[in-house]
Amino acid sequence: MQSVTVTLSFRSFGYPGNETDHTALLAIKSQLLVPSNHVLKSWNESIHHCSWEGVYCGRKHSRVTGLDLSSRGLAGTISPFIGNLSFLKIIDLYNNSLYGEIPTQLGHLSRLHVLQLYNNTLVGEIPANISGCVNLRVFYLDNNKLEGKLPTGLGALSKLIHFLVQSNHLKGTLFDSIQNLTSLEYIGGYGNSFTGTIPNSIGRMQNLTIVAVGANQLSGTLPTSLFNLSYLQSLDFVDNQLHGELPADVGINIPHLTWFNLQENKFTGLIPNTIQNLTALELLGLGYNNFIGNVPFYFWNFHKLNRLSLAGNFLEGNINLIDTLVNCSQLSILELGPNHFSGILPKSVANLSTSLQWLIIQHTLTSGEIPDGITNLNNLEQLAMDSNKLTGSIPQDFGKLHKLEKLYLDSNNLKGKIPNSMANLSRLSWLYLHDNILEGSIPPNLGNCQSLLFLDLANNELNGTLDTELFEGSASFIELHLFYNRLEGSLPLEMDKQSNLQILGLANNKFSGFIPDSLGDCSDLQYLYMDGNSFQGNIPSSFASLTSLLQIDISQNNLSGPIPAFFSKFPKLYYLNLSYNDFEGWVPTNSVFANTSAFFVAGNNRLCGGIKQLHLPKCIEKKSSGKKKRIMSHALKLIIPIVGALIGMVAIASGLYLACIKKKKTPLSSGSMMGTLTMKVSYDMLLKATAGFSSENLLGMGSFGSVFKGILDGNTVAVKVLNLEHHGASKSFMAECNVLRNVRHRNLIGIITACSSIDFLRNDFRALVYEYMPNGSLDKWLHGVDRNMSLAQRVDVAIDVAHAISYLHYECETPIVHCDLKPSNILLDSDMVAHVGDFGLARFLTQPRHPNQSSTIGIKGTVGYAAPEYGLGSEPSTEGDVYSYGILLLELMTGKSPTDSMFKEGYSLHLHAEAALPDQVLHIVDPSLEGDNLTEEAEDPRAIQGELERRVECISTVISVGVSCSNHLPQQRMNIVDARSRLQSARDNLVGARNRRNRPARALMVTEA
Secondary structure, three states: OOOOOOOOOOOOOOOOOHHHHHHHHHHHHHOEEOOOOOHHHHOOOOOOHHHOOOEEEOOOOOOEEEEEOOOOOOEEOOOHHHHHOOOOOEEEOOOOEEOOEOOHHHHHOOOOOEEEOOOOOOEOOOOHHHHHOOOOOEEEOOOOOOEEEOOHHHHHOOOOOEEEOOOOEEEEEOHHHHOOOOOOOEEEOOOOEEEOOOOHHHHHOOOOOEEEOOOOOOEEOOOHHHHHOOOOOEEEOOOOEEEEOOOOOOOOOOOOOOEEEOOOOEEEEEOOHHHHHOOOOOEEEOOOOEEEEEOOOOOOOOOOOOEEEOOOOEEEOEHHHHHHHOOOOOOOEEEOOOOOOEEEOOHHHHHOOOOOOEEEOOOOEEEEEOOHHHHHOOOOOEEEOOOOEEEOEOOOOHHHOOOOOEEEOOOOOOEEOOOHHHHHOOOOOEEEOOOOEEEEOOOHHHHHOOOOOEEEOOOOEEEEOOOOHHHHOOOOOOEEEOOOOEEEEOOOHHHHHOOOOOEEEOOOOEEEEEOOHHHHHOOOOOEEEOOOOEEEEOOOHHHHHOOOOOEEEOOOOEEEEOOOHHHHHOOOOOEEEOOOOEEEEEEOOOHHHHOOOOEEOOOOOEEEEOOHHHOOOOOOOOOOOHHHHHHHHHHHHHHHHHHHHHHHHHHHHHHHHHHHHHHHOOOOOOHHHHOOOOOOOOHHHHHHHOOOOOHHHEEEEOOOEEEEEEEEOOEEEEEEEEOOOOOOHHHHHHHHHHHHOOOOOOOEOOEEEEEEEEOOOOOEEEEEEEEOOOOOEHHHHHHOOOOOOOHHHHHHHHHHHHHHHHHHHHHOOOOEEOOOOOHHHEEEOOOOOEEEOOOOOOEEOOOOOOOOOEOOOOOOOOOOOOOHHHHHOEOOOHHHHHHHHHHHHHHHHHOOOOOOOOOOOOOOHHHHHHHHOOOOHHHOOOHHHHHOOOOOOOOOHHHHHHHHHHHHHHHHHHHHHHHHHOOOOHHHOOOHHHHHHHHHHHHHHHOOOOOOOOOOOOOOOOOOO
């Protein structure tokens, strides 16, 4: 080996080779930055270097054999002169702040046994000539910033026992480089970007005890040879892309396994029964895969079990498997949901280990009450029992759980009052109780929970006023959701104490009085929802300080005065709803006021100005004054009531006359169908309105006719002309008239009138006249040339359609099923609000029917969207509509039609989406969604990460609901009301807030539009 030399003063101590080692050590020191009064002060020429701190020499030849400078607070780089210490066997430089690259001269150290450089900030690649360290046993480079691929020369390190490179930025294949190292006992590659598969040759590593390669991008299946390694103690493959089924004999030959973590992969099939043989397990992580069936064993004998996760699968069975966990005295984490577990929550949950820190039983079918004894679990830090079917009340002594940090009991059927004892939870930061039927007032002492940041009590039956203590206590809210309750009274002035508040949801309560000026001191506020209350007075001038606002909705109140111009100066504001108040005066025209999809003022009759799309009157300056003005004013006061009275009398007389005439008239042939459709139109009128049913006005063609754009009485309309030669067209016309004359909903297409007449050739003519939808059909937006529909818009459409179907199924006097839900039958108005149309196949449900009840009539519907039971002759049912709705949701997210060429030989859109759940949804999402922009905070990596997580969660929820709704078995499909609720929650979370409100005039939440 060629030595690297430097010119340094040196005092020889008469030992051969000392000069080389001494010089190399001083060179190493010269590149290190050490704290003052550091132990390396011993590195001087007054003593022999073998006596220096951290330097170890051999007894025979006094050559340096060990260098231990670990945990010394050192900075700087590793000198290449370290390669001159040719007798080195141990290098320990871990737990420092060393930076720079690993010098290639390390490859010269053929005697080296131990190399420990972990917990530094080293960069670059692992030197390719590391293969020169042929005697290396321990190789620890974890927790640095190394990058690139593993050197191929690693395969030459045949004596290597421990290989740890986790928490770096390494990529490429992992096992290709090390698969021949049969002496390996420990493989640590966690938290890199390794790819490739796990080779069957791993079975030759007979000494393997630990394999920890989680949080990478490994793919393929687990080789069966892996489970024949009898010394295995830990297998950790969490967060990869592994798939396939687990071998049936997985637990036969590895009796010493204590750590078995397969979470967040794509494993399928049943959980092998042989896992019950692994009684030494401390961790069993099978969560967030695609396992199905029951858990085939009990946990009575897993005495050492510390962590158990089965969540995020499709497991079934009774939740009473908790009974078998009471013997697990060391259990600290238990995750059982989401899954399909059902049954009554057993009281044994209160007998679980008092070491339990996490108890997660969310999104299951679990019912029953929360046992009072659950407060015995006094080490709980997180308790999540949300989205179940729990009933009863919240135990009054919940305040005993002093270590609780997160509590999720939302989306159940809990009732009663919120316990006052919750104020004792000093560590509580998340309290989610929304979507229950809780009553009574909000305990004001919740404001004393000093760590409380997120409080969501929305969608309950809470009443009373807001106490000042809630806001002036030690709690510092970031999010406060109180909407959809029965809260009343005025808002406390002390709201200004909540300086960190970002989301405030007060919508749809009974609040009244003036909006306090103090709210303007909450300068971090981003989302403010106060709609659906009885607030009065002006918008406070202090709101000019709320420049961080993104959304504000104060519609449906009694507010008055001018619209503040300062809203136009808010740089991030993209949603402003002032509808249905009594605002007056001039409407600004710039910034948010220039966007009709973001700004709403409907129902304010004293406004003027604004952009022309708002159709407001022009503002007129009042120049007249003095005596003439006063005389005119007095005259008008006399004239107006007299004229009004005369007009009223004429109107009444005309009404009586028309009523008499109507009784005497013989009704038209379609009169029995028209009902409230009072506008009379003829064939000639519709011919002129559509320019002779010209092709230029053709909007689309369907099974029973064509739709044309027309101008009728100055209004743009859509005219559907029935093709009466088509079998069933007349029946479709009758059905659509009968349905639409009986329904009225903002998400149903509005019918103006119908025409039953003859054309100029004396042929029968039937037509329906609808409101015109400027943005056309959903089908055009999903499959047209310009596919630019954002995620938020798609979810909004899904929610709109759910509202419409829910109305038809449950809110009409006689339930109605649509029978032909599909994108071409969903139309979008100028605000992109969805309206369900084409009721030609709709049916009234005059009596309850089972969805599988046979009928000789059947429903054709549309291939791909029609429920499978319709093909077997089943009667129309609400479950059939839900199936079509589920397919629609999947099409919204994937951009794939159910009749796409990829779906054949039994493979369907439903199966395509189901296979991607829960964590591979981005692989099937519509590519056009990748063009969505992030928020204006995109320069903040945390904002980007948060938004991406919300987007993925939203997409996953919509696909999950779609899969559930399109289940092959009708009785297993999700109810449309439940589907709407889940989608609304996903939509609210997409913008960082739970905006659970029916929107009288909805704007697009354009975080990505």
